Amino acid sequence: MAKNIKREVIEWTAFFFVGVGLSLTGYHTEVIGTLQRIILTTGVFQPSENEATVLADYDLLLEDLEGNTLSLSDWKGEPIFLNFWATWCPPCIAEMPDIDKLYQFVNKKIHFAIISVDDDREKVKSFAKRKGFDFPIYFAKSRLPKVYESTTIPTTHVIDAKGHIVISQRGMAKYSSDAFITYLRGL
Known part of the structure; x- marks a missing residue:
């Protein structure tokens, strides 16, 4: 009995120090993101079409990592993939490699706006450089239209050519x- 208690104390102590170590170094987000990426490979979390027709709002200014500004209305009449994310969000980090693969397959047919909600732009630049993603990353430069507001990240919206x-x-x-990918190519 005493052996089992001693073993449990050692296991929980090790678990505690690993958790504290991950938290203090900032790697906890990466580790959780990696675990969630493994879950994504099962195919359990698939995007699904909206039941009701919702019209897009193109009244949104975006700024890229270099400081260039564009309006979502510049892409009006063309399909758009909008994704709201943050560097501190494990589910966001988990889906990023999939979004990058998607971008490789359909970026000629669809505009991508991967919009960071982070306050620290340098952290986003560093993150993007470290990960080597090819998709364009933006920041919202104007107030977010109500139709895109969400208390959850990541949040993704796909807008068809009809708006x-x-x-x-x-x-x-x-x-x-x-x-x-086939669905998006058909938009």
Whole structure:
């Protein structure tokens, strides 16, 4: 009996110090993101089409990592993939590799706006450089239209060429599936 208690104390102590170490070094977000990425490979979290027709609001100014400004209205009449995320959000980090794969497959047909909600722009630049993602990262330069507001990140909206929000996904999803790529190519 005493052996089991001693073993449990050692295991819980080790678990505690690993957790504290991950938290203090900032790697906890990466570790949790990696675990969630593994869950995404199961295909459990798939984006689904909206039931009702919701119109997009193009009244949104974006600023890229270099400080260039563009309006969402510049892309009016063309499909758009909008994703709201943060560097401190494990589910966001988990889905980023899938979004990057998706971007590789469909970026000629669809505009991508991966919009960071981080306050620290340098941290976002550093994160993007370290990860080597090819998709464009933006910051909202104007107030977010109500139709895109969410208390959850990641949140993704897909707008078709007619200006309808055909997908609104709150929470992470696997975006690089063959079915989703085919769907986007058909927009």
